[in-house]
Amino acid sequence: MTVDGIKVFDATLRDGGLVNDFYFDDQFVKALYKANIEAGIDYMEFGYRASKKQFDPAKFGKWKFTSDEDVWAAIGEKDPRMKLSIMVDVGRTDFREDIKPRNESPIDLFRVATYIDTIPEACEMINYISGLGYETTCNLMAISKCTDEQIAQALYQLAQTPALAVYIVDSYGALYPKQTRKLTRLFHNILSPAGKEVGIHGHNNQQCAFANTLEAKELGAKWLDGTVYGMGRGAGNCHSEALLGYLDGKKYHVEPILNLISEWMLPIKQSGIEWGYNTSYMLTGLTNQHPRTAIAATKKKDTQFAEQLKFLSYQ
Amino acid sequence: MTVDGIKVFDATLRDGGLVNDFYFDDQFVKALYKANIEAGIDYMEFGYRASKKQFDPAKFGKWKFTSDEDVWAAIGEKDPRMKLSIMVDVGRTDFREDIKPRNESPIDLFRVATYIDTIPEACEMINYISGLGYETTCNLMAISKCTDEQIAQALYQLAQTPALAVYIVDSYGALYPKQTRKLTRLFHNILSPAGKEVGIHGHNNQQCAFANTLEAKELGAKWLDGTVYGMGRGAGNCHSEALLGYLDGKKYHVEPILNLISEWMLPIKQSGIEWGYNTSYMLTGLTNQHPRTAIAATKKKDTQFAEQLKFLSYQ
Known part of the structure; x- marks a missing residue:
């Protein structure tokens, strides 16, 4: 099993935050950070940096508005083994005011999330944030609603930005393995010549999140999203533990995530926070x-x- | 979406029986039968015909030992739209005593389940039961434990029987989509020249049962197993409702199965009968x-x- 160039990406605080309004116990965040490092996770996403002008900080936990200080408080010193990320949505972040240069921040990567109709704005954000010294990716949401032509147009524009990768984001959990392969090929054909990679972020509505992630990897996708125990909006995501188990070897280790599930995820679920496959999803x-x-x-x-x-x- | 030659196969009473010791409410069995017909299901499996010499009838519900009379009592008159099946395990059935000729029975098909090391016995059973006028298939269990050479040898033997199809049975839920495709190709290469088809029976340990079923179909597998709400041993099976939804169209209809879930499967689960994905599986x-x-x-x-x-x- 080659893991060359693979980036396993933990999005638990971010997509999981969508089901608990970003209220995570500080001890959980520390435990997740530690487990991710031990598991060999390449990137951990510390929620969103949403605009406090648009969203009321009194109504959400801090990981919706993640500041650099929040991250420092959670991690103490920065561990060089794992990079840190924050997601920013097009139109929902004050990126010009709220992002300091990278050399003043614990964050390595900003993931710019966009729908197909706001690609110019996404490109603008990517260019601006890259200019501050950060790595960037673009997360193309609700991909199952886009035509191939729309996607190709978007990718040609994104190929001209400094973004490292563009993600297939199956927001609706609508993709089957066959469609995932087709999309991965389409993404590759346009992005590879520009030196950019492909990512995949699955949702488990039809229990295909893990299978789709494997299929995208099979065709060369390098950025693979998972969340611990699948915690994420609705039916949740590709389970990190399934992905790590599959990739397990010298680089990745599933045990720290299994322990995190036993100690933290099961109690969180039992407390009434809801996610995961059901017939409605x-x-x-x-x-x-x-x-x-x-x-x-x-x-x-x-x-x-x-x-x-x-x-x-x-x- | 072509469904030419596809046989959607409901194994709820059989694989589901493994989690409730085959104790199903008679009204449920009638409701399942009716829903399957309305959904366009091609075959419904009425449990096992296990040996009463080897298993104590006092310790299991009747669908472990399904008699023709049990089936008649459940269905009343036979509906020509759906065929009926029973599974027989190699070494666990008194097939020479317990199976009457087809023209005296409501059953159309016997599925002979075998491990890789009892293929001669399976062939003997297939030949005998086919001789009584029934359709037969062979279900090759624990396929993930077999080498390609073992499988090829088994398939060459089975190709010489009257079996209509041989199933890839992922008893351990160990297969990923890529392996499923490889196996489907291997099965096809040997079975097609003999005029036989390929089947797939998935388990959901790694949440790949549905995805694997789609992948096998993509490569020409025609016999697709599902169980309502995934009811089956351990992590359960490919959910019939997911499969029917995917195939939906003129021939298949998901609504009757959705209603069955609402009315029957949720209460069965709430009663404490356990199946479905978890981290242990x-x-x-x-x-x-x-x-x-x-x-x-x-x-x-x-x-x-x-x-x-x-x-x-x-x-």
Whole structure:
């Protein structure tokens, strides 16, 4: 199993934060950081740096607005074995005010998340943030809603930025392995000549997050997202422990993540924080739609799945 | 989406029976039968016909020993839209005594399940049962433990029987999509010249059951197993509803299965019958081992996953 150039990326605080409004116990964050380093994880994402003008800090935990100081407080000294990341959404971050130059920050990488219709803004952010000395990637969300032509146009624009990689982000958990392979090829064909790599961020609505991640890797994707125990919006993500187990060897080690699951993830789930596959999420994945109706159904314990499908089919 | 020649096969009573000792409510069996017909399912498996000399009928529900009379009682008249099946394990069935000629039975197909080391016995059973007028298939269990050479030898022998198809049975949930494709090709190469088809029966230990089923289909597998809500041993199976949703169209319909989940499967699960993905099952899949240790761990709520992996790694 070659892991040459692979970057296993832990997005637990970021995608997981979407299901607990970014309220994580400080001790958990420290434990996650330590476990990720021991597991050989290449990058750990410390949530979002969202605009405090747009979102009320009183209504969310700090990892929605992650400051450099929050990160320092969590990690103490920086461990050179693992790089650190923060996600910034196009239109939801004050990137010109809120990002200091890299040499004043613990952060190595900013991931710029965008929908297909705001690529120029994403490019602008990537260029600006790269200019501060950071690594950047672009995370192309809701990819299953885009045509190949739209994607190609976006990739040609992104290929001209300093972004290291562009991610296939299956926000709706709608992709099957075959489609993932097709997209990975399309991404590669346009990005490789520009010296850029491909990433994959799966959602588990149809229980394909892990399988799709493996398929993208098989075709050369290098940036592989996982979250511990799959913690993430709706049906959650590719489980880091499944991915690390698959890659396990000299570089990656699954045991630290298994211990983290035993000690932290199971209690977090038992406390009532909800994520993971269920039939409602399967149906939004199947119909290629935002999981919001499934999240609502799950919250109110609505299990009338045939009715849910009927509703989704008319969207 | 072509479904030409596809046989969607419901194994709920059979693989699901492994988690409730085959005790199913009679009303559930009737509801399942009706839902399967409405969903366009091609075959429904009515459990096993195990030897009553080897297994105590007082300790299991009737669907472990399924008689023709049990089936008639459940279905009333036979609906021509769906064929009926029973599984028989090599060495665990009194097939010479317990199977009447097809024209006296509601059953259309017997699936002969075997490990790699009892292929001659499987061939003998297939020949005998086919001689009674039934369709037969062979289900090659624990395929992830077999070498390509062993598999090829087995397939050459099975190619000379009247079996319609041979199944890739991923008993340990150890296969990844890539391996599934490789196996499907190997099966095809040997079986196609003999006019036989390939089947796939997945287990969800690594959340690949559905993805693997799609990949096998992609490469021409025609017999696709599912169970409603994934009910089956350990981590369970490919979910019928995911598969039907994927195939949905003129022939297949997911709604009847969604209703069955709402009305029956959720209450069955809430009653304490356990199946479905968890981290213990992921680890037996990862280490390519029988799920028995994970079943035991799940039962006693042992969540020391790193210890479980250590134990499995020394097996």
